[in-house]
Structures are given as structure tokens and as C-alpha cells.
Amino acid sequence: MGKQVNPRRVSDNEALAVGNMLRGSPQKLNLVAETIRGLPVEKALASLRFNRRGAAEQVRKVLESAVANAENNHNLDVDQLVVAEASVGKSLVMKRFRARARGRVGKILKPFSRLRIVVREVEEK
Secondary structure (H helix, E strand, C coil), X not given: CCCCCCXXXXXXXXXXXXXEEEECCHHHHHHXXXXXXXXXXXXXXXXXXXXXXXXXXXXXXXXXXXXXXXXXXXXXXXXXXXXXXXXXXXXXXXXXXXXXXXXXXXXXEEEEEEEEEEEEECCCC
């Protein structure tokens, strides 16, 4: 009796990468993620490399991880990969405080995000 194998969460021509604890708010991360949705991987990586937003580097790392998963784990052709899905969700929020006048406090929220990128191999026409 062995352990049951988990079914694949994506289809056979897709690969997945997830960044779980990315520092920054989901809104800001989603602004960067929506710029690469539907693009070929080469154009998406070039776009992220020259994007001025701070979250672009974190999105680029997760995208490179998805490409590496596609190549090494699923034997997909890297030149035919397209960003099929790039979704952003909330993770935990660290709560800190800052001392204010007359014994009061100011609340500081430090949000974390979760990024899920799916790349799909498409056939050339």
C-alpha cells in the first residue's frame, strides 16, 4: 500500500509555479501580472526586465521558475510557451504599530501576496 499520487493540477501541455510569500500588496502585484497575461514567455520576460515597478522582479522570478518547471519536469518546448494564467491572491498580513502622540498608536499593515503563473505550450501555425 503506497501513498496515493496527487493528480496534476494543470493539463499535460501546461506547467505551474507558485510564489507564496511575496512581499507587497496584491493590488500592486496584480498591476505587474496583468501586463504579461497572454504574452509569449520571451516577450513577458523582456517586459518584466524593463518594468520600473518593484514587484516586477518577483513576478519575473516566478515566471522563470514556471519556465524551468516546464522544461525540466514536463519536457515542454520553451520556445513555444505562452503565459496562460497569472493570478494574484492575498497571503498573510503582518501587523505592526508606530508610536504616535499622547500615547496613541498608528497601525502599520505589511501585506504579503501569492502569485500563481501557468505557462502553456502552443503549437505554431
